[in-house]
Structures are given as C-alpha cells and as structure tokens.
Amino acid sequence: MSGKPTEYIAPNRKDIGQGVEDAGLAPGTVLGDGRYRLIGNVGQDVRGGAQLWRAKDSALGRDVALTILVGDRSDTQVNARARRALERAMHAASFHCVGAARVLDVISAKHGLAESDRVLGIVVAEWTHGTDLAELVKDNPVPPATAARLLQSLAVAVETAHHVGLVLGIDHPQRIRVSADGELRFAFPGVRPEASATDDVRGLGAVLFYLLTGRWPLAEAPEGVPTVQMQKDGVPVTPRSLRPIVPLELSNAAVKALAGPDSTINTGGIRTAAAMIPVLERAAATEDSGTNVMHQSPIGNPAPENDVWRERDPEPDQARKRKLSVGMAILGVATLLIVGWLGFQVAQMFAPGGSSSAQNSILPSGVTEDGEGGDDEEEPDSGPPVAAGPITPAGAAEWQPPGATLDHPNRAGDAIDGDASTAWTTSAYFESFDSDRAYKPGVGLMVSFSEATRLAQATVNSPSAGGVIEIRSSPTATPGSVDETTLLGTLSLSGGDTSLDFDEVVEGQHILLWVTGIVPVDGGYQTRINEVTFQTAE
Known part of the structure; x- marks a missing residue:
C-alpha cells in the first residue's frame, strides 16, 4: 500500500431515501x-x-x-x-x-x-x-x-x-x-x-x-x-x-x-x-x-507519507544510502591523498638540502633571497570569493519569530535532501506579505552546517518565479528576531535555479532564507523551495 494520502470514497449508500428523495441516482448516472x-x-x-x-x-x-x-x-x-x-x-x-x-x-x-x-x-x-x-x-x-x-x-x-x-x-x-x-x-x-x-x-x-x-x-x-x-x-x-x-x-x-x-x-x-x-x-x-497529523504538500501536489496514512514501518531510503556510500568512498580517497602528501613532505625535510629549501620558503613578503626588497607594487585586490565546491548542510528547520505559527515545519528537510521533486513551502496565504492586510511579514527556513563554514555562494531551486528571498547569516539556529541576523543579499526567484554570489566570504554556521515575497497560486499566495545548495570559498 502506498504511503501517500489515499482517496476515500464512501460506499454506495442504501439509505439515500431516508430523509432525502432517492431521485433514482446511482453510480454511472x-x-x-x-x-x-x-x-x-x-x-x-x-x-x-x-x-x-x-x-x-x-x-x-x-x-x-x-x-x-x-x-x-x-x-x-x-x-x-x-x-x-x-x-x-x-x-x-x-x-x-x-x-x-x-x-x-x-x-x-x-x-x-x-x-x-x-x-x-x-x-x-x-x-x-x-x-x-x-x-x-x-x-x-x-x-x-x-x-x-x-x-x-x-x-x-x-x-x-x-x-x-x-x-x-x-x-x-x-x-x-x-x-x-x-x-x-x-x-x-x-x-x-x-x-x-x-x-x-x-x-x-x-x-x-x-x-x-x-x-x-x-x-x-x-x-x-x-x-x-x-x-x-x-x-x-x-x-x-x-x-x-x-x-x-x-x-x-x-x-x-x-x-x-x-x-x-x-x-x-x-x-x-x-x-x-x-x-x-x-x-x-x-x-x-x-x-503533525499531515506533512503538508504544495498546492496541487500529492502529500508525502505521513502519520495519518502510514500503515507500515518506514522503509530505508535507498537514495540516502547511495549518497552515504559515495560520500564515504570520497572521504577514503581524500584521506589517502592527505597521508601521501604528508609523507612526501616529511621525506623532503630529511632529503639533502631539505632544510635550506625549507628556509628559503619562509621569507617575508616582498623580500628576495639576497635580503633585498622586491618591487613596491601593492598586491591586487582579491575581489569576490571564488567558489571551491559544494557543501552539504547538516540540517534545516523552519524558523519564524517567537509566537508566530509555523507553516510546514516537517518538510524543512526536503529543501536540502538533494531531490528537487520534494520541497518545503510556505502555507497558502490570502494576502501577499507586502500587503497592508498581510498575516505576517515573512516565513523563514534556517539551514545549518555541522561547523562554521566559509561560504561563497547560495543557490535556490524554485518554481515560484517572482518570489523574493533574503539570504541572511545568523549567530544561532534560533534567533529572537530577524533583526538579529545579517542580510547577505536578496534573491528574486526566476524559476529554476537562482544564485547569489556573496560580495565577500561568509563565515558562519547558520544561514536563514527569509521568504518575503510569495506568488499567486490557486487563489492564494505561496512560495516553494525545491532545493537550496551552497558553495564553499577557496
């Protein structure tokens, strides 16, 4: 049996004539x-x-x-x-x-x-x-x-x-x-x-x-x-x-x-x-x-397996097992390379001329081996950080200011699971967040890493073209208000992947995606985040 919500159709009732005219109606009429x-x-x-x-x-x-x-x-x-x-x-x-x-x-x-x-x-x-x-x-x-x-x-x-x-x-x-x-x-x-x-x-x-x-x-x-x-x-x-x-x-x-x-x-x-x-x-x-009785899904899409509909134990996530196996293999190769590099450095230290070579390599900037100063030119500005490679967040949680009602907290992890077919969404609101009658000013998704990280770029995959998301660094995973976070930049979603290159390296452990713009969906307003990814800085 599928873990997704099933349609419940009442059996053909035999008591229709009791209190309401039969009218000769039946399935197929x-x-x-x-x-x-x-x-x-x-x-x-x-x-x-x-x-x-x-x-x-x-x-x-x-x-x-x-x-x-x-x-x-x-x-x-x-x-x-x-x-x-x-x-x-x-x-x-x-x-x-x-x-x-x-x-x-x-x-x-x-x-x-x-x-x-x-x-x-x-x-x-x-x-x-x-x-x-x-x-x-x-x-x-x-x-x-x-x-x-x-x-x-x-x-x-x-x-x-x-x-x-x-x-x-x-x-x-x-x-x-x-x-x-x-x-x-x-x-x-x-x-x-x-x-x-x-x-x-x-x-x-x-x-x-x-x-x-x-x-x-x-x-x-x-x-x-x-x-x-x-x-x-x-x-x-x-x-x-x-x-x-x-x-x-x-x-x-x-x-x-x-x-x-x-x-x-x-x-x-x-x-x-x-x-x-x-x-x-x-x-x-x-x-x-x-x-929660139900994990809520985006409007017009089926809901995933949830507590109401589950009639069997959860099955192992094969995709996650594959990702874990690949990650362990990469970690093993990286460990071997590091051990080999360290061995080479130790061998170089004991090789003939090794000490002299090491001495020559530790010279102050702008000084040549003969002790004379080099050119007076200043080093060029390093410019924006350069992305070195992707980094996987340790977790994600919906965040809103204390006292506000959460939208879909159980689906926060869908935004970082590597699967763009799953998503975290805001609830469907009757007014956009920028309206004078808005129910609230925004909804947040807090993404956290296992330790402080140097970040160069954030990318959001979303079908909600026209939506607006502020990317903010946070000192903790549970700030008391948006004012306690620092604005890094604003994303205007274009549908698909939308990236933000940081002006300088962002060093931190917690990044808040503060959704301030929701788009019309089926008579309401909502924004969907399929996936959010990050690039580390060199």
Whole structure:
C-alpha cells in the first residue's frame, strides 16, 4: 500500500431515501446534458434536501463535487427552496478561498436536467482530493493542537465569506473534507436557503468539537456519525469533559461557538469566525513539529507519507544510502591523498638540502633571497570569493519569530535532501506579505552546517518565479528576531535555479532564507523551495 494520502470514497449508500428523495441516482448516472457522470455518493444533507456526489466532468476530464438538490417538482414550496439555494450558489461563484471549493457551475431544473424528474438543481464545485472528515476521526480524535491547525483554513474561509456578505453552510460534517495539504476545506457548496452567518460559526464549533472528541454535537447528524447531547443535567457538555487532554481554552471555544444567540447554554458565546481564529492560532502554536497529523504538500501536489496514512514501518531510503556510500568512498580517497602528501613532505625535510629549501620558503613578503626588497607594487585586490565546491548542510528547520505559527515545519528537510521533486513551502496565504492586510511579514527556513563554514555562494531551486528571498547569516539556529541576523543579499526567484554570489566570504554556521515575497497560486499566495545548495570559498 502506498504511503501517500489515499482517496476515500464512501460506499454506495442504501439509505439515500431516508430523509432525502432517492431521485433514482446511482453510480454511472449521467446528468447535465451528459456532461457529469456520477462516481460515488459521499453523503446527504437532509436539511437542505441535497445529495452529495463525486462525479466525472467528461468535457474537461476532471473530477468534480456535485451537490444535487432533489425533491418533487410539483411541490411549489420545495421548488422555491431549491431556487433560493441555487441563487445563493450563483452568488458564491465569484468567491475564491483556499478553505472552500470553488463553484464551477450551477444547473437548474430548466436547463440540462431532463435525465431525472426528481432532480431540482445541481451545484458543481471543484473536487477536493484527500479524505472525508469522518474518515479522519473514525478511529481516534486528533491531537488538540492538530485539530486547531486543521480548522484554521476553514475558519479563515468563513470569515472571508462573511466579510463579502456570503454564507457557506459548513454546519454539516459530510460537506467538509480534509485536503491533501492537511487542511479542512468546505467541499460541497450549496447552502440551505435559511442558513445564516450564525450557522457557519456554530458549524466551526461543531467541527472543532468533532475533531477533539469524535462526536458531532449538532442535531440531524448523518447516518453513522457518532453524536453527543450538548446538555446533561442542565450543564453544557464540553470536549474537555469527554477528553481531559483537551486544553481549556480550546474546549471553551468549541462550546462558545456552538452556543449561538438563541441557545439555552449561557457561555458568553463566540459570534464570529474572527473571534475563533486567534484561539486556533494559539492552540496550533503548541503543536510539536513531530506530531503533525499531515506533512503538508504544495498546492496541487500529492502529500508525502505521513502519520495519518502510514500503515507500515518506514522503509530505508535507498537514495540516502547511495549518497552515504559515495560520500564515504570520497572521504577514503581524500584521506589517502592527505597521508601521501604528508609523507612526501616529511621525506623532503630529511632529503639533502631539505632544510635550506625549507628556509628559503619562509621569507617575508616582498623580500628576495639576497635580503633585498622586491618591487613596491601593492598586491591586487582579491575581489569576490571564488567558489571551491559544494557543501552539504547538516540540517534545516523552519524558523519564524517567537509566537508566530509555523507553516510546514516537517518538510524543512526536503529543501536540502538533494531531490528537487520534494520541497518545503510556505502555507497558502490570502494576502501577499507586502500587503497592508498581510498575516505576517515573512516565513523563514534556517539551514545549518555541522561547523562554521566559509561560504561563497547560495543557490535556490524554485518554481515560484517572482518570489523574493533574503539570504541572511545568523549567530544561532534560533534567533529572537530577524533583526538579529545579517542580510547577505536578496534573491528574486526566476524559476529554476537562482544564485547569489556573496560580495565577500561568509563565515558562519547558520544561514536563514527569509521568504518575503510569495506568488499567486490557486487563489492564494505561496512560495516553494525545491532545493537550496551552497558553495564553499577557496
């Protein structure tokens, strides 16, 4: 079995008719004038009268997510609800956010749905590769700090949508998937007509509760999803009461978001996604870099093997073994050469005239053997350092100022592993770092050597043309701020290899790659570093 994230497709459900019209849909059914062929049913939203399907877009040859509204076309009330849901979906078509799948098409019963008289409309969205939310927690709840990190992208999506007057409708677990990047994503747009911004905030609380406990706290949970009653003997049930390792602040945040303005639970309440985000950031910042649920991969690329998907022991890295063997062979040859050279020097010292020869070689600069001074010419300027050869770093770690949230710390080593097909990336941000609304000023990658080294050049291999990286020397591997480092030069990435020749020899053990420029990628901003290499100075 591959160690990469696998697609989880829910088995064809036999209970579709329970609460939602059957509509005669099954894998292989073709909708939308023959364009969309159903692949597998993911779930159903009883409240919205919707079935959730994965389908194949035959026109573009890609998978899509379908929210299919079903019901009796002769029922005017049902038809009116469906029309309102489709109108809201059309308004959301212009909304682009990393934490929400983009709406690609909206089809009403009057256009292209003659295949089934029970289908009232379809909302077509881009397919989110990864797994179902229920699949993530079916065995065990996730670590609290990881739950907070997973939820951040969804919370930002909700806040961004509310800022432009949209409601997502995230209060249903089967509408949410875990992307291959290790982030929660609203995967099935098509909000209920009566859904409000409050429902979205309660949805955030419900998802957080679900991640922390494995139980869904809202009413009308899907078939097979474990539930929990929010009140017991008049006292609110909290994630911490069900799982004591949950931090108090995170547990309270889930309950306060769930409360809502009309709730009988008097907790003070969280009314906006913006109020939830700082709590998630603080909780995620406590996460040990070695316990991440997922190693995040660049947008649009599969994630590598990680803790969620690994079902076997790690296999030896054959490429690393080969590199180690070659390195040992080179070291052996170099040792023999050095021993031979030392032997030759010792032999020369005891050879006839050896002492005289040694004496003649130790003369002050500018003095000849007869004791007279040489020419008065000054030695020419040595100029920039000359590269002598590559040097392999001892390690790499993501660095950010204290208190900032790390992006992809577990992937830092991919930037120095000698394999350009692996990479360390920043997270995908909604604003570039130079924007007035930027989330942070930059993200750092600290590269360290086994000892202080004389460096002449740094080269970054990256596909992120237009990105900007400051190369800085650092006195330690964990400086307190960027101001404690020294700027050596700035790289404007051109795509592929971009090199920086240092003006003078850089002597140090720690080099910081401070990413200050991220580039547009799939509706967000991100910079990727495939490989960083260094040349020593002569």
